[in-house]
Amino acid sequence: MTIAREIMTGGAQCVRSDETAGDAARLMKETGVGALPICGPDNKIKGVVTDRDLVVKVLGAGRDPAEFPAGSLNQAEAVTIGADDTAEEVLETMSQHQVRRLPVIDGDQLVGMVAVADVARTLPHPDTGQLVESLSAD
Known part of the structure; x- marks a missing residue:
């Protein structure tokens, strides 16, 4: 059974809520993430x-x-996934919340991010296709 920590990209960094949108943009550029x-x-x-x-x-x-x-850019609810949650739970959470990226936590520590691209590289094509279809629905 595949779990989130096997799918995720490790080493994710946070932008702090008291930093600025400009700080977030610089950190995205430095780390090569979106x-x-x-x-x-x-x-x-x-x-x-x-x-x-x-x-x-x-x-x-x-x-x-x-x-x-940067803190003014939060969603109403922070959607995360546990590092030991199954790939099925990752897919279900992404679909349910209509998100393309999920922070992965182990306890209360950020350990990585899982994105649709990570899912596409790791899971069988039918699972990936169902996720993309769900995220693309109105």
Whole structure:
């Protein structure tokens, strides 16, 4: 049985909620990723910010990325997956919450991110196809 830690990309970093959207963009560039978990002062995941969020919610809205708080980009609910959760649970969580990336936690520690691309590389084609279809539904 495949588990999340076998699918994920390890070494994920957080942007802190008290940092700025500009800080998030720089960290994305430095680490070569398109999404980052947002962590609060308690180091707990508050949400995920994507490169699209930065474009639409900050730049497209005419806000200054050097001033706009990264914490204002959280979703209402932080969706995560446990490192030892099964691949089926990963697929179900992504589908249920309509997300393409999930922070992976072990206890209360961030250990990685699992993205649709990770799923596509790891799981059989029918599973991947079902996930993409679910995420593409209206």
